[in-house]
Amino acid sequence: MKEAVNCVEHGASTEAFACGHIVRSLRTNERVGFFYSSLDATDGPCAWCNSCDEMLEANGGDWTEVLETRADIGLLCYECFVRAARLNGVLH
Numbered sequence: 265m266k267e268a269v270n271c272v273e274h275g276a277s278t279e280a281f282a283c284g285h286i287v288r289s290l291r292t293n294e295r296v297g298f299f300y301s302s303l304d305a306t307d308g309p310c311a312w313c314n315s316c317d318e319m320l321e322a323n324g325g326d327w328t329e330v331l332e333t334r335a336d337i338g339l340l341c342y343e344c345f346v347r348a349a350r351l352n353g354v355l356h
Contacts, residue, residue, distance in 0.1 A: 269339060270341075279340075279342070287338045287340065295351060319331065319334060
């Protein structure tokens with residue numbers, strides 16, 4: 265199991281990662297797209313938006329430290345990650 269994070273909204277939960285656009289979309293309820301490596305909490309889920317996917321593809325499709333910095337990858341609890349997936353139509 266991945267590391268636990270303490271979310272203000274959900275308490276202790278498994279860690280997940282998402283680009284800054286997705287993190288901010290949780291506050292604005294704006295759909296920004298949702299590409300992901302996994303939706304399984306045990307696989308270290310990570311997600312990125314449409315804009316970050318375009319940047320990723322333009323740079324060969326592999327994440328680098330530079331791309332991760334540009335995407336402003338942030339830590340989320342798994343429950344917030346699932347909420348972002350639902351907001352963007354990936355889960356119902």
